[in-house]
Amino acid sequence: MGEFEYIRWLRQRTPAGPKVLLGPGDDTAILAPCPQPMLVTTDMLLQGSHFRLEETSPRQVGRKAMAVNLSDIAAMAGRPLAAVVSVGLPRKNTEALAEELYLGLRDVADAFATAIVGGDTNTWNGPLVISVTLLGEAPVQGAVTRAGAKPGDWLLVTGTLGGSILGKHLEFTPRVREAQLLLAEAPLHALIDVSDGLAADVNHICEESGCGAVLRAEAIPISEAARRMGDGRTPLDHALADGEDFELVLALAAADARRLLQAQPLPQVTLAHIGECIAEPGLFLEANQQRRPLAPCGYVHPFG
Amino acid sequence: MGEFEYIRWLRQRTPAGPKVLLGPGDDTAILAPCPQPMLVTTDMLLQGSHFRLEETSPRQVGRKAMAVNLSDIAAMAGRPLAAVVSVGLPRKNTEALAEELYLGLRDVADAFATAIVGGDTNTWNGPLVISVTLLGEAPVQGAVTRAGAKPGDWLLVTGTLGGSILGKHLEFTPRVREAQLLLAEAPLHALIDVSDGLAADVNHICEESGCGAVLRAEAIPISEAARRMGDGRTPLDHALADGEDFELVLALAAADARRLLQAQPLPQVTLAHIGECIAEPGLFLEANQQRRPLAPCGYVHPFG
Numbered sequence: 001m002g003e004f005e006y007i008r009w010l011r012q013r014t015p016a017g018p019k020v021l022l023g024p025g026d027d028t029a030i031l032a033p034c035p036q037p038m039l040v041t042t043d044m045l046l047q048g049s050h051f052r053l054e055e056t057s058p059r060q061v062g063r064k065a066m067a068v069n070l071s072d073i074a075a076m077a078g079r080p081l082a083a084v085v086s087v088g089l090p091r092k093n094t095e096a097l098a099e100e101l102y103l104g105l106r107d108v109a110d111a112f113a114t115a116i117v118g119g120d121t122n123t124w125n126g127p128l129v130i131s132v133t134l135l136g137e138a139p140v141q142g143a144v145t146r147a148g149a150k151p152g153d154w155l156l157v158t159g160t161l162g163g164s165i166l167g168k169h170l171e172f173t174p175r176v177r178e179a180q181l182l183l184a185e186a187p188l189h190a191l192i193d194v195s196d197g198l199a200a201d202v203n204h205i206c207e208e209s210g211c212g213a214v215l216r217a218e219a220i221p222i223s224e225a226a227r228r229m230g231d232g233r234t235p236l237d238h239a240l241a242d243g244e245d246f247e248l249v250l251a252l253a254a255a256d257a258r259r260l261l262q263a264q265p266l267p268q269v270t271l272a273h274i275g276e277c278i279a280e281p282g283l284f285l286e287a288n289q290q291r292r293p294l295a296p297c298g299y300v301h302p303f304g
Numbered sequence: 305m306g307e308f309e310y311i312r313w314l315r316q317r318t319p320a321g322p323k324v325l326l327g328p329g330d331d332t333a334i335l336a337p338c339p340q341p342m343l344v345t346t347d348m349l350l351q352g353s354h355f356r357l358e359e360t361s362p363r364q365v366g367r368k369a370m371a372v373n374l375s376d377i378a379a380m381a382g383r384p385l386a387a388v389v390s391v392g393l394p395r396k397n398t399e400a401l402a403e404e405l406y407l408g409l410r411d412v413a414d415a416f417a418t419a420i421v422g423g424d425t426n427t428w429n430g431p432l433v434i435s436v437t438l439l440g441e442a443p444v445q446g447a448v449t450r451a452g453a454k455p456g457d458w459l460l461v462t463g464t465l466g467g468s469i470l471g472k473h474l475e476f477t478p479r480v481r482e483a484q485l486l487l488a489e490a491p492l493h494a495l496i497d498v499s500d501g502l503a504a505d506v507n508h509i510c511e512e513s514g515c516g517a518v519l520r521a522e523a524i525p526i527s528e529a530a531r532r533m534g535d536g537r538t539p540l541d542h543a544l545a546d547g548e549d550f551e552l553v554l555a556l557a558a559a560d561a562r563r564l565l566q567a568q569p570l571p572q573v574t575l576a577h578i579g580e581c582i583a584e585p586g587l588f589l590e591a592n593q594q595r596r597p598l599a600p601c602g603y604v605h606p607f608g
Binding site: 021025026027029032033034035036037041047050072073075078082084085086087117118120122123124125126127131135136138143145147191193 | 382439
């Protein structure tokens with residue numbers, strides 16, 4: 001499938017909608033004016049670095065390439081609008097690979113009403129590379145950044161954490177709807193998706209918000225996968241340090257947090273209270289009523 | 305330079321402006337609401353396929369990666385707003401390579417008031433790959449697509465064509481300002497940038513507009529580089545077939561075209577009248593008052 005045939009193929013599959021004035025095939029796509037601020041994010045997946053085609057099907061690669069970008073829009077409590085996709089395809093089985101890749105992209109894009117409006121398709125002598133850029137619109141309340149957490153805020157997390165390498169990193173559901181539901185229920189002070197690992201991502205909130213945080217070991221929701229890792233590290237270690245769970249961490253006023261924990265407003269996803277923001281800078285883990293420094297990589301400093 | 309350091313470095317260099325509400329460093333960038341329709345385009349450059357680092361400096365690669373996207377915005381008569389950049393960096397000389405690449409991106413982005421608002425920086429075992437997505441705003445008159453040419457329209461081209469491989473393909477100026485100036489002077493029916501080659505790109509206009517076109521051999525503005533190619537093909541062949549000149553081809557009413565040709569409103573860039581749109585489908589070349597079919601690849605069919 002050459003570039004022109006691919007554009008034709010894609011055009012037939014791009015739903016016309018009020019938000020897409022012009023889809024693939026011209027020099028640029030055209031989107032309808034958006035009354036809200038526009039969110040922009042991009043993520044690239046590289047064969048051998050982010051996935052191996054021996055273990056991961058091209059369709060799964062396509063799904064993940066779209067889903068990681070949707071997770072970034074979710075992490076602002078935004079609504080996805082449209083995506084463009086650039087690929088470098090290896091010369092072996094190029095056509096089948098391209099088709100599976102795009103079916104995967106479309107699986108996830110369709111599930112979140114996201115139009116694929118353009119792209120750049122190349123064949124080369126290198127490994128498979130795919131880059132997705134996703135545009136979204138900010139919620140009317142304003143996008144929720146990492147920067148608004150305050151001392152006294154409670155930290156909540158969706159779902160369970162750890163061991164995503166056993167499968168969830170490929171098959172996760174980006175928390176787009178959950179973020180919108182949560183924002184409709186309460187003002188969110190800060191929001192992030194767990195891509196680098198819980199400790200690292202809570203640390204991002206702290207750095208951007210100018211505060212610290214205490215996580216409570218007993219309260220971290222540990223996934224079944226984290227318990228199955230069996231590599232000598234504890235399930236809690238995995239929940240603190242593993243990346244790519246793509247759950248949401250939110251900081252919000254304690255009273256609002258109590259209300260959300262009581263109401264559990266998310267279908268099929270449990271909200272857990274994992275800690276609090278504090279004025280003192282740094283990241284801490286509390287276990288058995290004792291507080292120890294926690295490195296952003298998830299490492300718990302032993303008592304000195 | 306790891307990803308976090310790179311984000312810090314980029315943040316310091318991203319100009320705050322009324323159009324960028326949040327630059328690099330959060331889950332997404334945030335752009336101010338745009339009253340005009342939004343233009344979106346993406347282009348990927350791959351080492352060994354689009355460039356060789358033995359011949360092309362990383363700074364030139366960065367410049368070209370930004371410039372080809374700007375040329376697509378120019379081809380809609382749009383105004384560039386903001387870009388995101390994904391890169392896969394080889395493990396050799398990674399830091400120097402990344403810095404030169406971004407300096408090249410910034411050279412061109414700065415010249416066109418385009419903010420780099422985000423990206424995804426990766427290191428891998430593969431060759432250098434860079435993907436830029438550029439957002440722009442449509443002009444108040446509406447974006448100029450490939451689809452509006454009418455029989456009787458004149459076809460004009462900016463600058464000279466052919467032989468861009470000798471240097472222009474790396475050092476061209478995207479015709480962003482020229483497209484805006486032309487649109488301010490006259491209604492443009494169709495517009496495209498010469499990336500695939502003059503014949504191919506005029507053919508794109510014909511296909512999208514549902515018309516044909518005649519080009520006049522004597523009128524094609526042939527570049528010095530096309531004359532220097534010395535590979536047995538004529539300079540006219542090069543001007544018709546070579547890609548990556550990134551000049552503009554426009555279709556507009558004959559009376560408007562005559563006026564623009566007389567006024568020559570573009571500083572330092574000459575407008576030339578290269579042919580007309582016709583009702584009969586297909587692409588033709590006229591030379592010595594004889595008309596022959598012209599293949600979209602630039603091949604002139606002999607009499608037969």
